[in-house]
Amino acid sequence: RWKKSASNGGKMFPYLIEENKRSSKPSSPTPLGRNSEEVNHRMGGSHVHNNIASRIQNSTSPPPSPPKSPTNKKVSNSRRDSIYDYKSEAAKKVELIAKNRDERRQRQADEKAQKDLIMHLEQNNPYWEFSQMIRDFRNGIDFRPLREHDPVVENQITVCVRKRPLNDKEDRRKEVDVITVNTKNQLIVHEPKHKVDLTKYLENQNFRFDYVFDDSCSNDIVYKFTAKPLVKTIFEGGMATCFAYGQTGSGKTHTMGGEFRGKQQNFRNGIYGLVAVDVFKLLNHQKYAQKNYMVSASFFEIYGKLVFDLLAKKQRLRVLEDGKQQVQVVGLTEKIVSKVEDVIDLIQKGSMERTSGQTSANSNSSRSHAVFQIILRKSGSKHVDGKFSLIDLAGNERGADTNKSNRQTRIEGADINKSLLALKECIRALGRKGAHLPFRGSKLTQVLRDSFIGEKSRTCMIALISPGNFSVDHSLNTLRYADRVKELIATDSPEDDAADVAMYGEEDISEDINEGDEEMLQDEERRLHISSMEWEVLESNRHVIESCVYFHKMACDLYKASQKNGFDKNHYATNWKNLLNEMIDIQKEALLKANEFCNVLDGRV
Numbered sequence: 194r195w196k197k198s199a200s201n202g203g204k205m206f207p208y209l210i211e212e213n214k215r216s217s218k219p220s221s222p223t224p225l226g227r228n229s230e231e232v233n234h235r236m237g238g239s240h241v242h243n244n245i246a247s248r249i250q251n252s253t254s255p256p257p258s259p260p261k262s263p264t265n266k267k268v269s270n271s272r273r274d275s276i277y278d279y280k281s282e283a284a285k286k287v288e289l290i291a292k293n294r295d296e297r298r299q300r301q302a303d304e305k306a307q308k309d310l311i312m313h314l315e316q317n318n319p320y321w322e323f324s325q326m327i328r329d330f331r332n333g334i335d336f337r338p339l340r341e342h343d344p345v346v347e348n349q350i351t352v353c354v355r356k357r358p359l360n361d362k363e364d365r366r367k368e369v370d371v372i373t374v375n376t377k378n379q380l381i382v383h384e385p386k387h388k389v390d391l392t393k394y395l396e397n398q399n400f401r402f403d404y405v406f407d408d409s410c411s412n413d414i415v416y417k418f419t420a421k422p423l424v425k426t427i428f429e430g431g432m433a434t435c436f437a438y439g440q441t442g443s444g445k446t447h448t449m450g451g452e453f454r455g456k457q458q459n460f461r462n463g464i465y466g467l468v469a470v471d472v473f474k475l476l477n478h479q480k481y482a483q484k485n486y487m488v489s490a491s492f493f494e495i496y497g498k499l500v501f502d503l504l505a506k507k508q509r510l511r512v513l514e515d516g517k518q519q520v521q522v523v524g525l526t527e528k529i530v531s532k533v534e535d536v537i538d539l540i541q542k543g544s545m546e547r548t549s550g551q552t553s554a555n556s557n558s559s560r561s562h563a564v565f566q567i568i569l570r571k572s573g574s575k576h577v578d579g580k581f582s583l584i585d586l587a588g589n590e591r592g593a594d595t596n597k598s599n600r601q602t603r604i605e606g607a608d609i610n611k612s613l614l615a616l617k618e619c620i621r622a623l624g625r626k627g628a629h630l631p632f633r634g635s636k637l638t639q640v641l642r643d644s645f646i647g648e649k650s651r652t653c654m655i656a657l658i659s660p661g662n663f664s665v666d667h668s669l670n671t672l673r674y675a676d677r678v679k680e681l682i683a684t685d686s687p688e689d690d691a692a693d694v695a696m697y698g699e700e701d702i703s704e705d706i707n708e709g710d711e712e713m714l715q716d717e718e719r720r721l722h723i724s725s726m727e728w729e730v731l732e733s734n735r736h737v738i739e740s741c742v743y744f745h746k747m748a749c750d751l752y753k754a755s756q757k758n759g760f761d762k763n764h765y766a767t768n769w770k771n772l773l774n775e776m777i778d779i780q781k782e783a784l785l786k787a788n789e790f791c792n793v794l795d796g797r798v
């Protein structure tokens with residue numbers, strides 16, 4: 194367009210326009226009240242350029258036409274001067290423009306070289322541009338992370354977030370760390386996005402919590418600001434709870450149970466173990482020593498509506514509620530402990546029981562909630578004086594995932610979803626004194642009912658997030674949930690409920706979190722049926738194994754006896770027949786259960 198304009202005798206105009214654009218002064222208004230560039234843009238066609246050119250000449254400071262003079266000599270002199278001025282003026286402008294252009298080109302070349310260098314360094318990294326943007330962002334902010342000696346704030350409800358480091362798998366996938374922890378209570382999520390024209394950009398979202406732990410924080414530091422301040426609560430007649438909430442693999446078990454070294458877990462530096470250390474310290478403290486407290490511990494797992502005792506070979510337990518709304522886990526093993534070592538042994542035993550027989554691809558632990566409790570009673574009394582419940586929750590992404598995968602996964606997801614919502618409701622009720630406690634919303638909140646009542650009860654939620662860009666949606670969900678747990682303490686607005694609907698769907702929002710529609714009820718029944726069938730099949734499998742050992746021994750004894758002279762044929766025949774029948778009965782029963790289980794899984798029942 195400019196070339197065409199130049200051929201119309203307006204060679205200077207593009208440059209003049211360039212100059213005009215660069216000038217800090219606004220250009221003179223055109224007759225339409227806009228500057229020349231805007232008019233040109235609006236009119237868009239080359240046929241208007243001459244017009245525009247004349248306006249530009251009027252509106253900028255072009256070289257003036259030589260004035261008419263009375264004498265020829267004077268005319269020629271002044272013309273020469275004027276032409277000289279004109280040329281020098283134009284030459285200066287051209288020079289300036291050329292200089293600017295060279296500088297601009299140099300700058301662009303430098304930027305490109307730098308980009309090429311980064312690209313080379315991050316060869317094969319498809320996310321290098323996001324990585325660069327995040328690096329630039331971090332270079333421009335002040336970091337004031339949490340320090341070990343920062344003050345610990347005493348809250349009734351504490352909500353904090355812990356970010357773990359990128360792991361090997363994420364490193365291999367060249368994932369980008371999209372979480373920036375800038376201060377002790379704030380973090381920024383850089384969500385990678387694309388515009389319609391595929392330009393990449395970051396959507397930065399800020400979150401604020403009581404504390405934010407970055408990837409360099411150890412379990413000790415996390416403990417100091419979260420569960421540690423709650424230990425004294427149980428010595429003063431209160432209940433304490435600490436939840437680890439987050440996506441599968443975000444670090445819940447690492448935080449609660451202890452750091453992993455390969456497959457080995459150090460149970461001493463998880464929150465369970467650290468609480469145990471402080472419980473025994475306070476037990477011997479002069480302030481509490483005369484109270485004569487006795488310490489015991491239990492460890493169980495909630496999978497859907499089923500409860501399993503992790504200290505008794507995953508024995509299935511029943512949860513009962515009496516007329517006074519007291520909830521009891523019937524038959525739960527509660528071991529008396531007299532030193533930290535005893536507790537560590539129980540944590541180890543329960544944790545191994547929880548993960549035994551699992552593969553990483555099909556981990557039950559991420560689909561169940563683990564509850565470790567430390568209980569205080571006065572010696573010889575049944576009354577619970579204080580209880581600290583430490584909960585490693587099921588992976589929250591399993592709750593949000595209710596419309597994908599197979600039916601079984603969906604049912605499990607709905608269950609987890611329901612329990613996490615119920616948990617949030619109960620924490621909310623704890624924050625609003627005297628509010629209705631919707632504990633019947635899930636098995637988890639049912640068994641923790643007594644922890645959500647009483648003036649002295651305190652709770653702490655640690656939201657765990659994975660830093661990689663693949664996990665950004667799950668991390669945002671975790672942060673929004675944690676955000677609302679804290680926010681809801683002060684407010685109880687309809688917008689919060691609306692946010693819940695958006696995140697989890699409508700049916701779980703009611704205060705009491707009812708079973709929902711008929712379909713949901715059927716799903717629940719079916720899930721329960723499958724879970725109890727699974728348990729029965731596994732039990733019968735164990736029975737077959739044990740009876741095989743017995744059968745083998747008995748068969749050997751009978752055979753040995755038959756080899757002796759003068760053995761009692763009648764006795765032998767009857768015993769052998771009975772033994773075979775017994776074995777066949779056990780196997781038949783196991784076969785029936787296996788068949789039934791296959792039919793249930795295939796959806797035939």
Ligand SMILES: Nc1ncnc2c1ncn2[C@@H]1O[C@H](COP(=O)(O)OP(=O)(O)OP(=O)(O)O)[C@@H](O)[C@H]1O
Nearest residue numbers: 357358440441442443444445446447453558559588
């Ligand atoms: N803060 C951390 N520092 C170093 N490694 C960590 C951290 N948090 C977690 N990890 C590692 O990440 C892996 C997954 O952690 P972990 O098993 O605790 O996740 P999870 O949330 O409990 O998962 P699941 O729901 O499947 O039980 C482990 O190998 C663990 O060692």
